[in-house]
Amino acid sequence: MAYQRNPVKAPRVSGLALKAFVNTLESSVGAPVLEKLVRDSGITPWRELSPGDAPPLQFPLPPGAPATEPQSPAEQAVRAIAARASPPERETVGAFVRAYRDGQVDPVTVARRLHATLDTLEQGDARMGMFITRKPEEVLRAAEASAERLRAGRPLSVLDGVPVVVKDEVDVAGYPTTLGTRFRNQVAAVDATVAARLRAAGALILGKANMQEIGINPIGLNPHHGAVRNPWNRGHITGGSSSGSAAVVAAGLCPLGVGADGGGSIRIPAALCGIVGLKATWGRIPETGVPPLCWNVGHVGPMGLTVDDVAALYAVLAGPDGKDVVAQNQPAHHLSGYERADLTGIRLGICWPYFEDAAPDVVARCKDAVKALTDAGAVVVEIPAPDLNTVLWTHSCIILSEMAESMLPHTRERVSDFGLDSRTNLAIGRHFRATDLVHALRHRHRLTRELLAVMSGVDVIITPTTAISAPAIPESTLPEGESNLQVADALMRFVREGNLTGFPALSVPAGHDRAGLPVGVQLMGRPFEEHLLLRLGRVVESATPVRTPSLHVTALR
Structure with missing residues (x-):
């Protein structure tokens, strides 16, 4: 199949025009408008494309190779952070x-420094908008308990x-777990498994941390808690949506x-903010205690500052x-081969027309990442082009249908509580047919x-994480923001397939564009082979300034 991407035809809309558009979608005349919108965007050929004999179930993901170096999660985390010393300006795990071991600082001092800094960063006109809820006194109590354990030589x-931040x-x-809304304020009685x-x-x-409202958009502008x-x-x-x-x-x-x-909500903000983000294999990390938005x-x-940080957190x-x-x-998760920088025998799958369908600076930096991997011994194998229209509509139908269903009780009562971009996407989700969802x-x-x-013929597939670096915030449209499907498509172009199939994918910083904004490269692997993605990510990271x-x-000094 030749590579093809259909242009996005929806207009960029904000302000009064966006309000009028959303009101129309939610009105009695909304159905034909919605149908024209999705038809113009390419849904008709997708609806007519046969899925063959595929049943409406997740294909069983193969288990992958067992660990060759079995270790407990705690041992894996130790191994990850011991793999390489970080430069002094990077306060890694x-x-x-x-710093704690050498007595340079303790968790209580760190907590106080961070809270003092956040009190400044999260107020006034210079507010960064990173948090929805903080409890400094509770964090300080946890820091005191940690400091006591460390003094006694009994760290957990x-x-x-x-310090770690958790998406809301x-x-x-x-x-409270707000999901970035202004109406969902139930205080959680029990920690999610990851917490x-x-x-x-x-x-x-x-x-x-602040997030895109209900995670329904990859931009990261929240109308209730700030951009x-x-x-x-x-x-x-x-x-977004893990923007904060x-x-x-x-x-x-x-x-x-x-x-x-x-739909890329770890990898997209990781790429745009110059950090590392891992979407592990579907089911690899338990979702218990995470409200079901798109199951x-x-x-x-x-998410982490470096690959070693992400590897340590993944292990835990x-x-x-x-x-x-x-x-x-x-199968048991592991870090087999994690430290091996020799990539001889590793096959990198690349569809060059797809890889190069991005901004020139993004393509150039991601080609630098490919060179780092091939210099380490990996070889490039050309692979077929993905069917982007099918991937787009299959993913859009599933995620928007599920989000629309999860939010249905509230949209029936007070749809106006949602931001305009959320209301647009929820209206599209409600517009999909039952037959569309089964088809998807x-x-x-x-x-x-x-x-x-x-x-079966490659070990990883490599692409940019996003087709563009971080666009400017449309300040004049805040707090509501805008509907800009061209930007959304550029951010999501390379990430949807990992969510659809459940395959693991890692975004690693690959450098910066001419404006100094970060660029991310994505490595997608076979199910349950996160260890290989992390190993390759370390090679890219080592070669990137x-x-x-x-x-x-700085919290440690």
């Missing part, structure tokens, strides 16, 4: 561990006393974050919890089988 793990899509006991694992490891949860500002240039977006988590890590406030990814394509996962978060059905039947689920099954066949953003906080 390893830097925290060494290498993450003991290390994950339940943390005692905090419980963070607490058990001794990590300091700084608070709940999250990019630490590289506060006039630019962070991407990415910005907090990029700014140096903590080396670790937890995000969620239903067929959603993933919760680690992954593995079944006995409650998440999807997470139960999987069958295509998901078929696309997974086809991708497995492609990956380190820079620090305009907003750069």
Whole structure:
């Protein structure tokens, strides 16, 4: 199949025009307008494309090779941070561990410094918009307990006393889980599994990070809690929907974050903010305690300053919890071969027309990443072009239908509580037919089988993470923002397939464009082979010059 991408035909709309457009979509005459919108965007050939004999189920993901170096999650985390010393300007997990061990600083001092900094960053006209909820006194109590353990030589793990931020899509006991809305304020009584694992490891949860409302857009502008500002240039977006988590890590406030990814929502902001983000295999990290917004394509996962940080957090978060059905039947997670920089025999799958369908600076930096991998011994294998129209509509139908259903009780009562961009997407989700959703689920099954066949001949597929670096925030449209499907498509072009199929994908910084904004490269692997993605990510990272953003906080000194 020759590479083809249909142009986005929807207009860019904001302000009164956007309000009128949304009101029309939600009115009695909305159905024909919605049908024209989706038809103009290419849904008709998708509806007519046969999925063959695929049933409407997730194709069973193959288990992958077992670990050759079996270790406990705690041992894996230690191994990850010991793999390489970080430069002094990067306050990685390893830097925290060494500073605590050597007595240079303690978690209480770190917590106080961070809260003082955040009190400045999160107020006034210069507000960065990174957090929705913080509880400084609670964090200070956790830091005091951590400091006592460290003094006694009994840390809970290498993450003991290390600050981490959690996206406000994950339940943390005692905090409301707003999902970025203005109406959902239930205080969680129990930690989500990932939050419980963070607490058990001794990590300091700084608070709940701002996010795109219900995670329904990849831009990162929240009409209720404010736009999250990019630490590289506060006039630019962070991407979404894990926007606050990415910005907090990029700014140096903590080396670790937890995000969620239903359509690139970890990888997109990781790329635009110059950090590392991992969407693990579907079910690899339990979703228990994460409100079900898009259960067929959603993933919760680690974000970090470096690949080693993400590897350490992945080691702690992954593995079944006995409650998440999807997470139960999987091989043990591991970091086999993680430190090996020799990539001889590794095959990189690339479809060059697809790879090059991005801004010139993005393509150039991602080609630098490919060169780093081939210099280390990997070889490039050309692969067929993806069917982008099928991927787009299959993913859009599934995620928007599921989000529309999850929000249906509230949209029936007070749809005006949602921002205009959310209302647009929810209206499209409600417009899809039952037959569309079954059709999409069958295509998901078929696309997974086809991708497995492609990956029998390669070890990873490499593309840019996003087709553009971070666009400028449309300041005049705030707080509501705008509907800009051209930008949304450029941000999501390379990420949808990983959510649809459940395959793991890692975004790693690959350098910067001419404006100094970060560029990310994406590595997508076979199911349950996160260890290989992390290994290759370290090679790319080692070859990429380190820079620090305009907003750069230090907590250890």
